[in-house]
Amino acid sequence: MQEQIQQLEERASQRLHEVASLADLEEVRRALLGKKGELTALLRGMGGVAAGERPRMGQLVNDAKLRIEAMLEARGAELTRIARDAALAAEIIDVTLPARAVPFGRRHPLTQTSDDIVRIFSGLGYEVVEGPEVETLYYNFDALNIGPDHPARDEKDSLFISDNLVMRTETSAVQIHVMESRQPPVKIIAPGRVYRRDAVDRTHSAIFHQVEGLLVDQGVTFGDLKGTLTAFLQQLFEAIPGGSSLRTRFRPHYFPFTEPSAEFDISCIFCGGTGCSTCKGTGWIELGGCGMVHPGVLENVRYDSETYTGFAFGFGIERMAMIKFGIDNIRLFYDNDIRFSQQF
């Protein structure tokens, strides 16, 4: 019996040594001390021991049980520590690792240009207003002196929603809404989207952005118009080499809602006016239209055209942005490719 106890203890020690996890340790505990365990079996065997020997044997088995329990506990503590160390090693945080790069967006070059335009005109005392993108024929055409037979009314150029509704073809329509709702002096710009039935190419898009400007007061002259646009354009392009000394040119033109009308150009900022591929050898870059508000338009909104005069202008934001940032294809603005917008 004594020998059996000793062998059991040795086996227990050996098995505990081999045990690699807490779950396995629990198994060993059951195999030794459980109801059907080996030590329990030994205790049951006490019946066969001579009565005089029983107390001593009982003592021996009990001592062995205590030692086995102590071994189990020690191994358990050891396995717990090993498991915790492994977990800590797996979860280790290397604070010296560089942080993961957070992708930053950029303001789209059209937004930047539009913001610049608004900032400059705000500095000149202009208020920013917006108008609807769907207009009745009256606002988009008639009120702007574009009669029923005018080519600009042709369905080839305009996107009609119904007989009387059209996607606005120019931001000039906002002029009418503003003048109908207030008395002079009026000093506004109206940025926004416009729509045309145009084929898309490198410099044209069926949807693009314009800024309309309008100033109505007593004694407004064409000289005021020229001075305003020149000051604006020099500020807008001042960051480009030669931009702040660019010259402007006003060429007679026709627009139904202004009289006299002009197109305005800047001296080519790429060649300084000597002629290059951008300005097609002319030394000038065409930017937009302008003129003195047609008396008929003033009368349409019940302004007294004897008392008040005004100027108006309009240009495309895409074109300004293309010049400002040296972008040669209008389609790039609408591709939503972050590699494009990140360059500006």
Ligand code: DAH
């Ligand atoms: N609306 C014109 C266009 O889309 C631009 C324009 C020309 C606006 C002359 C004006 C203006 O206010 O006076 O081409």
